Amino acid sequence: MTDAPASPRAFRRAFTAVILVLTLVAGGLLAVAGSQGPRLVRTDVDPLAVVQQSRQRLVLAANRPIQPVDASRIRMEPGADFTVDTQADRIIIDFTRPLAYDADYTVSVDGVQGVGGGPASDLRTAFRTGDPGMYVLVRGGEQQADRILRQSVAGGGEGASDVVFQATKIQEYAVVGNSLVVATLQDDGTNGLVIAALDGSGQVDLPLPGRGTLQDLHAEDTGTTVGFRFTSADGGQYADTLMVDDVGAGAAPTPVLGLDGQPISAQAWGFVPGRPQLVAHGQDGDLYLVTVDGSSPIVPLGRHGTLGPFSADGTRLAVTDPGSTTEIDLRTAQQTRLPTETGGADLQYDGAISFVPGDDGAVLRVRTALDPATGTATQRLVVVRDGEASDVYVPADPATRITGLTVTPNGRFALLETVPDPARGASDRYPRKPRDSTVTTLLVELATGTVTRSVAGFEVTIG
Secondary structure (H helix, E strand, O other): OOOOOOOHHHHHHHHHHHHHHHHHHHHHHHHHHHOOOOOEEEEEEOOOHHHHOOOEEEEEEEOOOEOOOOHHHEEEEOOOOEEEEEEOOEEEEEEOOOOOOOOEEEEEEEEEEEOOOOOEEEEEEEEEOOOOOEEEEEOOOOOOOEEEEEEOOOOOOOOOOEEEEEEOOEEEEEEEOOEEEEEEEOOOOOEEEEEEEOOOOOOEEOOOOOOEEEEEEEEOOOOOEEEEEEEEHHHOOOOOEEEEEEHHHOOOOEEOEOOOOOEOEEEEEEEOOOOOEEEEEEOOOEEEEEEOOOOOOOEEEEEOOEEEEEOOOOOEEEEEEOOEEEEEEOOOOOEEEOOOOEOOOOOOEEEEEEEOOOOOOEEEEEEEEEOOOOOOEEEEEEEEEOOEEEEEEOOOOOOOEEEEEEEOOOOOEEEEEEEOOOOOOOEOOOOOOOOEOOOEEEEEEOOOOOEEEEEEOEEEEEO
């Protein structure tokens, strides 16, 4: 015996009932959704990128399309400069400057309303920024090997250290991509070049153009190319010749050619941040903007006394001459003399200079004051805005010497290389890049002038 097939009428009744139930359920869900404001369903942010680069984003995704959100409805703790854009169901917060290292941020968006109206709601999220870490070179003297250490940037006090590379004598190093490139000093005074992973593993010797010496080792901040000045031993063919080497491709070092097609003999040089270019300072004082792969013509930048720092975005370069500092726009080659600042009659001697990432109107300078009665010199770090200088950091001990200045990528700290007690220290007598045995790097918070870290060693590299 078989079941009789359902009648068409019964099927239609069942189908109608199902549709009715689904309609009621959907209507109920819509009613519930309509009675609630938008909800936050996802937050996207790169914790390391937001402390290393400007114009990084925090994206808040809602559960449905929302009306445009004005920046006045967004609150951040700690505060930060930003712009905001609304796209469909997303609120995109674009940070004008890099954020603080290893910090907790909370973001509140008030009165968010869905497209088509309905109730408004407040969205809340929180995130913690990253700590990219930093590397520092510590020379061991007669009793220990030289070491490259890795420490946290935000850690308090002296901070924990990991030894990532050591050798009998380390002249200098550079971080390139996921590798360390280290210039070692041999017993005969020549140099070796070694590449290793960031933890020091997998060490491999890199080729040099021959037996000789190198200095001014630098690395691209995007890419795998390093460069240095090389001089052949025993009067060979190279003398302070600028070389580049794509270590990621396993290439050999090649000379950088000048306008005359000959290798450039340089007194100083540097990679342009964020761009496949370098600036070479020839022995005659002439400056040149050079594309690393030779794909664009060389741009002359005039003749100047000293090559200074680049801005973090690679658009500006500072150069100094006796009694003046000039800013060169690397996009146009236009040159602007920076005004001589006021702020005290004792700020008469120029020292190191640095731009401040994310703060185009500020320039940091190390100034030296000379007491005419005693001949004693004291130093300080000042920030210059609109031609006015104000103190950022004045060493507690007037004998302290400031021997180097850079700024962290997030523009929040000055890295001051100092010799805290010149009378107690002594030179390590390295033939290139010699340092005092007491050399110490201070992390000085620019907003407050507070020293947040004191690190034995020099050549601090963030990230």
